[in-house]
Amino acid sequence: MSDDTPETEKERLYRFEDARRVFAGPIEFRLSAPALEFLPEAKVPEIAFAGRSNVGKSSLLNALTGQHGLARTSNTPGRTQELNVFDVGEPLSFRLIDMPGYGYAEAPKDIVRKWQDLVFDYLRGRAVLKRVLLLIDSRHGIKPVDAQIMALLDKAAVSYQLVLTKADKIKPTELEATRAKMAVEAAKHPAAFPELLATSSDKGTGLPELRAAVVAAAKS
Secondary structure, eight states: OOTTSOOOHHHHHHHHHHHHHHHHSOEEEEEEESSGGGSOOSOSOEEEEEEBTTSSHHHHHHHHHTOTTSSOOOSSTTOOOSEEEEEETTTTOEEEEEOOOBOOTTSOHHHHHHHHHHHHHHHHHOTTEEEEEEEEETTTOSOHHHHHHHHHHHHHTOOEEEEEEOGGGSOHHHHHHHHHHHHHHHTTOTTBOSOOEEOOTTTOTTHHHHHHHHHHHHHO
16 A cells, blocks of 8 residues: 555554554563663664653553553652663564653753753664654643754654643643644654644543554554
């Protein structure tokens, strides 16, 4: 099927089921890396999750994998300060990388610099990184700090996809307006993947689509 051929409903459901099976298999926490040299050997594809502190990365990872204790969640922004690595599949198929949250203004400046250095080193120096899923809070849309990260990803030529979180927290009309506005902004960025996804960790909204996007990116 060419890229111009519309996907049938049967093909779409097959993609979702294939991705569901992948995520129903073994998924295990591997390690937390405070610096690039502590990461596992770069032998399999990696999909990274990035976003502002408290955007809901850990909750989304838990919902995505169906393992509520896989990624630790906290009401305290900025808890994740290292690259958390999760192995997917047996034998190992790909890895999920939970990146440190950014943009938490109340964190000490030296901690902020440490987070930024770690994130930037990873983005620039990890050849197996296939895509970054850039999480955006549905209630707030793209903030200036998100735009800065998008510009960094463009410069580094790292493919990324915008994923709205907490989609159940706003009205459907507001959600669609936010998606439309973000789609216009994403079109201005050369490294941004064109399809936007809206998700809810609590309601399960968008999880089949996100699982399928992760699997497709890992295979790309």
